[in-house]
Amino acid sequence: MLQTLAWTGSSLRLLDQTKLPTQTVLCRYTDEKQMHDAIKRLVVRGAPAIGVAAAFGVYLACAMRR
DSSP, X not given: OOOSEEEXXXXXXXXXXXXXXXXOOEEEEOSHHHHHHHXXXXXXXXXXXXXXXXXXXXXXXXXXXX
């Protein structure tokens, strides 16, 4: 089973759900702007997954400002 999202240590890897079921595409996001765009385009779907992705977006924003 594929993970919808996974933290790699410096980025968030998301399964691009807009490509399913014909393609399996994993995208890497490293900042909050990319994460915002991914949520807006519904790359990640479902309330729990969107919430987790948004939380990682906040983390990435904070980590970049250090």
